[in-house]
Amino acid sequence: MSDTHAQSVGYVQRSQIPPSPPPATEAGAVRWVRENLFSSTANAIMTLLGLLAIYHLAVWALPWILNGVWNADSLSECREILDGARGACFAVIAERWNQLLFGFKYPSTEYWRPTLAFVLLLVSASPVLFSKLPRQLLVLTALYPFVGFWLIWGGSIWVPVFALLGIVAGYYAFKQLERQSFAMGLIGAVVAAALFWWVTGFVIPDLSRIIPISLPEVPSRDMGGFMLNLILGTVCISLSLPIGIVLALGRRSQMPLIKWICVIFIEFIRGVPLITLLFVANVVLAYFLPPGSNFDLILRVIIMITMFASAYIAEVIRGGLAALPKGQYEAADSLGLDYPQAMRLIILPQALKISIPGIVNVAVGLFKDTTLVSVISMFDMVGMIRGPILASTDWNGVYWELFIFAALLFFIVCYNISQYSQWLERQLDTGHKR
Amino acid sequence: MTDTATEMTSGRTDQMQVSDEVAIEIVNMNKWYGTFHVLRDIDLTVHRGERIVICGPSGSGKSTLIRCINALEEHQKGSITVDGTVLSSDLKNIDKIRSEVGMCFQHFNLFPHLTILENCTLAPIWVRKTPKKEAEETAMHFLEKVKIPEQANKYPGQLSGGQQQRVAIARSLCMRPRIMLFDEPTSALDPEMIKEVLDTMIELAQEGMTMLCVTHEMGFARQVANRVIFMDQGQIVEQNEPEAFFNNPQSDRTKLFLSQILGH
Numbered sequence A: 001m002s003d004t005h006a007q008s009v010g011y012v013q014r015s016q017i018p019p020s021p022p023p024a025t026e027a028g029a030v031r032w033v034r035e036n037l038f039s040s041t042a043n044a045i046m047t048l049l050g051l052l053a054i055y056h057l058a059v060w061a062l063p064w065i066l067n068g069v070w071n072a073d074s075l076s077e078c079r080e081i082l083d084g085a086r087g088a089c090f091a092v093i094a095e096r097w098n099q100l101l102f103g104f105k106y107p108s109t110e111y112w113r114p115t116l117a118f119v120l121l122l123v124s125a126s127p128v129l130f131s132k133l134p135r136q137l138l139v140l141t142a143l144y145p146f147v148g149f150w151l152i153w154g155g156s157i158w159v160p161v162f163a164l165l166g167i168v169a170g171y172y173a174f175k176q177l178e179r180q181s182f183a184m185g186l187i188g189a190v191v192a193a194a195l196f197w198w199v200t201g202f203v204i205p206d207l208s209r210i211i212p213i214s215l216p217e218v219p220s221r222d223m224g225g226f227m228l229n230l231i232l233g234t235v236c237i238s239l240s241l242p243i244g245i246v247l248a249l250g251r252r253s254q255m256p257l258i259k260w261i262c263v264i265f266i267e268f269i270r271g272v273p274l275i276t277l278l279f280v281a282n283v284v285l286a287y288f289l290p291p292g293s294n295f296d297l298i299l300r301v302i303i304m305i306t307m308f309a310s311a312y313i314a315e316v317i318r319g320g321l322a323a324l325p326k327g328q329y330e331a332a333d334s335l336g337l338d339y340p341q342a343m344r345l346i347i348l349p350q351a352l353k354i355s356i357p358g359i360v361n362v363a364v365g366l367f368k369d370t371t372l373v374s375v376i377s378m379f380d381m382v383g384m385i386r387g388p389i390l391a392s393t394d395w396n397g398v399y400w401e402l403f404i405f406a407a408l409l410f411f412i413v414c415y416n417i418s419q420y421s422q423w424l425e426r427q428l429d430t431g432h433k434r
Numbered sequence B: 001m002t003d004t005a006t007e008m009t010s011g012r013t014d015q016m017q018v019s020d021e022v023a024i025e026i027v028n029m030n031k032w033y034g035t036f037h038v039l040r041d042i043d044l045t046v047h048r049g050e051r052i053v054i055c056g057p058s059g060s061g062k063s064t065l066i067r068c069i070n071a072l073e074e075h076q077k078g079s080i081t082v083d084g085t086v087l088s089s090d091l092k093n094i095d096k097i098r099s100e101v102g103m104c105f106q107h108f109n110l111f112p113h114l115t116i117l118e119n120c121t122l123a124p125i126w127v128r129k130t131p132k133k134e135a136e137e138t139a140m141h142f143l144e145k146v147k148i149p150e151q152a153n154k155y156p157g158q159l160s161g162g163q164q165q166r167v168a169i170a171r172s173l174c175m176r177p178r179i180m181l182f183d184e185p186t187s188a189l190d191p192e193m194i195k196e197v198l199d200t201m202i203e204l205a206q207e208g209m210t211m212l213c214v215t216h217e218m219g220f221a222r223q224v225a226n227r228v229i230f231m232d233q234g235q236i237v238e239q240n241e242p243e244a245f246f247n248n249p250q251s252d253r254t255k256l257f258l259s260q261i262l263g264h
Helices: A002-009 A028-036 A041-066 A075-082 A091-095 A097-102 A112-129 A135-153 A158-177 A182-210 A225-251 A256-270 A274-288 A297-323 A326-334 A339-376 A381-391 A399-428 B002-010 B062-069 B091-100 B116-126 B132-145 B161-173 B191-206 B218-224 B242-247 B252-261
Strands: B022-033 B036-047 B051-055 B077-082 B101-104 B179-183 B210-214 B227-232 B235-240
Touching (some): A097 A225, A097 A399, A112 A225, A135 A158, A158 A182, A225 A297, A225 A339, A274 A297, A297 A339, A326 B101, A339 A381, A381 A399, B022 B210, B036 B210, B036 B235, B062 B179, B091 B101, B116 B161, B227 B242, B227 B252, B235 B242, B235 B252
Parallel strands (some): B051 B210, B051 B227
Antiparallel strands (some): B022 B036, B022 B077, B227 B235
């Protein structure tokens, strides 16, 4: 064909032109710089100003960081070592490392316990976070609250064991009564668990004497440091999510009483600053309790923060529920699914997926808000820095180093939460954006 | 037009016997949205095996009527009896009726977070307590019937509209319903895909399923229906066998409606 055609066209390409690289100005880094940093005069000026700013920041901060002193026993020793030069005194972090992490009262011989509890937390949270892991691992997750409690607070092993058994008893009561109705099952479960705990309450002291398996007890007021932030953050986030879901569903309920209870709770809690709730937990709640009763301070704080976060999460989830098309509810109804089934299988999986960014937003905010407990004289990370460390004669005046360290720790945790949530959103995307 | 009409009537699928057994009985049913009177004195008896097509202008209450039958909408006056069960506000009663009555929606309403197979097995497993394996076999059987078994492990978002509607039909059939309701099943589809859905519905009709269809597919009505019901302003204006209905409408409103939709 090309033979006959060659005549009429008058030109035939006899050889293949070998591929050659594009001109240097159009390839790789040079092209990227040209397109993104110097595409116009204004852009070029901005780029140069930006570089100047970065340069000044580096000139100011780098010597301070690089000159940092890591081995010293006090601020004055730091200054002697620096001998007039500008430099950070990171020695405070090294010297007070344990205090920053565990608080200043947690017995140092027991540091392995919270550390182990933290490692176990990562292990037992993973089956919840990664659905590809075998489902049997969820047993670890279910056991963790009891193991974690025992490790951190110590005391007789029988307390968490019977707490766990009480919940198991409640679960069986629920299974028995569920056939009658969901509400009956729920009431039965609560009654069974409460009864179980009440009865075993008499047994525990004797049992602990006969079979004494226990760890040295650490009271709540001795908890502190970043450990306290992690305890409050983990417990409050994991409690406020289910409570938030219930509140969100309650707010959309057809039953006026339930609806109004949820609306009033959510609106009231959202309208009050967290710090006042914490003061209430610290001071006012004691007035309402019978005199002499010893209601754990951490427990009170957990209740308050959980209430606060669950009100926010409820509103986030309500947004997710409202975003679902009405047809999803109707399809579930028309197949004969009852309300709990429709919610659990159809509505919530979709609504929660939509709500992930909002929920993570609340979770990250909540985790950082745990530092507010320093105001009611609990020695969390910030409380430790502001109190025992900065007030000591050795380290009075070391602000930057300590607060940068605290910020860095919180940043690492929050950034990872955020990265996880973005990964989860991609995982759950089944490509149905229609 | 008469030519095509006779042609279609000759192709009618009338082999099916309509039994005397009553499937749905609606007596003097009324419904209001707030103060707006949507359904007025509806009386309708559907026998087992009957195929009824309901048509009418938009806002005439035809969708509301069939949505009342499986209690997606509540009626305020009169009674609805489905398969001998009187529809009351008792939730157990409603769930029982809903599991006997299948429904297909205009916008399919498949569950986007579940695969096609999971969409089909969900209700049998949770409502009928069918073992998972058995439910999956049933689901595959019905997916083969609607001719998309190869899509079983995809998500609804990956399917075309016609395929999604056929999955929705299969999903309803997996509950082994005795009555099927169709709420404008082809209105949201491209012309090319309407046929594949209608074919599925015709096949279903040939097997003797009791069907109530809200649709504007008049060809389908001629070929499949035992009875065509015309509604306007919340009332049943006219009902008749398809041939009589299309060739010799009685009321002026029906004549106007037919001239509008068959006009070109």
